[in-house]
Amino acid sequence: MKRVALVGTGLIGGSIGLALRSRDVEVVGFDTLPERAHEAVELGALDRVVTGPDACAGVDLAVVAVPVNDVVGAATALLDVGVAVVTDVASVKAPVVHGVEAARADAAGRFVGGHPMAGSEQEGVAGAESRLFEGSAWVLTPTPRTDADAFAAVRSLVDLTGGEAVALDPDEHDALVAMVSHVPQLAASTLMDLAAQRGADHRALLRLAAGGFRDMTRIAAADPAIWPDICVSNRDAIVAALDRYLEALEGIRNVVATGERQGLLEVLERARTARRNLPVGATDASDLVELRVPVADRPGVLAEVTTTAGRLGVNITDVEIAHSTEGRAGVLVITTSREGSRELEAALVSAGYHPAISPIT
Amino acid sequence: MKRVALVGTGLIGGSIGLALRSRDVEVVGFDTLPERAHEAVELGALDRVVTGPDACAGVDLAVVAVPVNDVVGAATALLDVGVAVVTDVASVKAPVVHGVEAARADAAGRFVGGHPMAGSEQEGVAGAESRLFEGSAWVLTPTPRTDADAFAAVRSLVDLTGGEAVALDPDEHDALVAMVSHVPQLAASTLMDLAAQRGADHRALLRLAAGGFRDMTRIAAADPAIWPDICVSNRDAIVAALDRYLEALEGIRNVVATGERQGLLEVLERARTARRNLPVGATDASDLVELRVPVADRPGVLAEVTTTAGRLGVNITDVEIAHSTEGRAGVLVITTSREGSRELEAALVSAGYHPAISPIT
DSSP states (O other): OOEEEEEOOSHHHHHHHHHHHTTTOEEEEEOSSHHHHHHHHHTTSOSEEOOSGGGGTTOSEEEEOSOGGGHHHHHHHHHHTTOSOEEEOOSOOHHHHHHHHHHOTTTGGGEEEEEEOOOOSOOTGGGOOTTTTTTOEEEEEOOTTOOHHHHHHHHHHHHHHTOEEEEOOHHHHHHHHIIIIIHHHHHHHHHHHHHHHHHHHOTHHHHTOOHHHHHHHGGGGSOGGGHHHHHHHTHHHHHHHHHHHHHHHHHHHHHHHTTOHHHHHHHHHHHHHHHHTOOOOOOOGGGEEEEEEEEESOTTHHHHHHHHHHHTTOOEEEEEEEEOSSSSEEEEEEEEESTTHHHHHHHHHHTTOOOEEEEOO | OOEEEEEOOSHHHHHHHHHHHTTTOEEEEEOSSHHHHHHHHHTTSOSEEOOSGGGGTTOSEEEEOSOGGGHHHHHHHHHHTTOSOEEEOOSOOHHHHHHHHHHOTTTGGGEEEEEEOOOOSOOTGGGOOTTTTTTOEEEEEOOTTOOHHHHHHHHHHHHHHTOEEEEOOHHHHHHHHIIIIIHHHHHHHHHHHHHHHHHHHOTHHHHTOOHHHHHHHGGGGSOGGGHHHHHHHTHHHHHHHHHHHHHHHHHHHHHHHTTOHHHHHHHHHHHHHHHHTOOOOOOOGGGEEEEEEEEESOTTHHHHHHHHHHHTTOOEEEEEEEEOSSSSEEEEEEEEESTTHHHHHHHHHHTTOOOEEEEOO
């Protein structure tokens, strides 16, 4: 990867620019706010500002890092001028991916939805950091239309930033981030707002906020500007996840009200075990395996195999399709962590594939 | 303060021991688990283990750092053998303070309830840290029966650990910590538990947990053993605070469901401002004022004046009662931060006092 274009140079776009430039990739870009693109140049996140989509035609890959509602427009403009591969970084994926497919059925194979699961309570390009993505999951959402080469290119981009590529179906992604990202944000902001309201009458209250409260409400300090779009785009999944959370909280409220010590302890013990077992990114490179999956070279296989891995929590460290010299057959070669690879193999067997696993030496 | 006794040498007791010993105070103590007291000696948190309350009779002050349900028993045993001043560190204050007053009406003036607002997800004395309390609020809960000398001694203890003493009525303390400590713990553990349950079917889910989710659920990793006691002791306040939280979350759920962008943005903006304005301990010593409040030397004045300060979020950097040479009159001298001192003065005037403020030079 030699040249990448960034459309949108805020916190995430700027961080991608810094990461890529530290790996000797040339990064050009533009922003709806021209001064923000110039700031990105000053901060070292861009080599230079370009005028718009037309000027990006020759890049290897373009990253759309704009608010979720503007992604489809920006991505189709890039596809239309012939950019080889386009990806985005929006927090909601189904409306974006289905939107691009609906708008450009023929070119949609070159668009791969993406969502780096990393953020910051900083704001704008000034808060950009080259190491923002290191060790974090970066979801890619291939569909049956996705080109394997386009997927491999975006996966390489993730690799250059230090992220860990995890493939998921776009709708499944949206349901999962509702639970681990959108509901936590709303829960933290609601708690902070409520405490501040109570604190208006009891100024001591906020002085009592110790480390636990501070940790729990930290995300409430983030820029709220992106949230109305996210909540509208992912409304159904967020409402469903919030309803589950409300139900669980009502349950714990009733446990407290009735003084059931054992019931309370069980929930807290389960939560503690789960929190201590939260996976912490960063696959050990010495512990990788290669999965070779003979496939008919037909659309849909890439998405099916990679999202099966994603559902099992297995990240994709490398991917390529080795085409056979004749006919439409081929082999999808995926590199993954050893952990989970046997379950992935079993899942693929159930789905009718014939995978072979071998360690990487 | 030359010699302090610790009853209970877990994480909080051990941290107090480390802090005091670093300030050249001799610290003796015991624990219901004798091996834990010996571990505290090995870790430098105790000078030596003593046999029990009887062996503490001559100390200047005893700190009871045992589970909330055991505080009244331990504190009365210490008062009975004549310990000059006794305090505790339990997370719930009304049952403890009222319990000691009910059990020992005559000696209760020497007991001052306390609650350092600092913790750790570590466990036991092995997780103790001498700087655990630095810059954190440490609530004291004087009542109309509290001796001014006993209060001043406990305030000095707080000072030696680097904490900031804030005086609050015991019942008010319990209502406020329900909101900033107990509900956040339950909300974090419930979210973690729910996500883990969903993650059992969708292993990718927990791989997507980025910094915001990790911050928000960090307290769920703490030792749950203390929580059943806390939830039973502070049941009514916790249920009331949880009900307010549930109501607020239902509200935000409906805002999301109806797609009200503006309503959502308002909540998130308010929360962000509040989070960014969370007070961050550590009063600048150069910015202190002295409040001199002429008072009849009668019970209740200390509690009323100091908890009025606490309600306003004003911490008590120093306190003494200057008795006049004749009669029952005297002056309560309180050192506080300049910030809030004018409002404290006004509140005291409304309550019928005649305070005078002067800067400390």
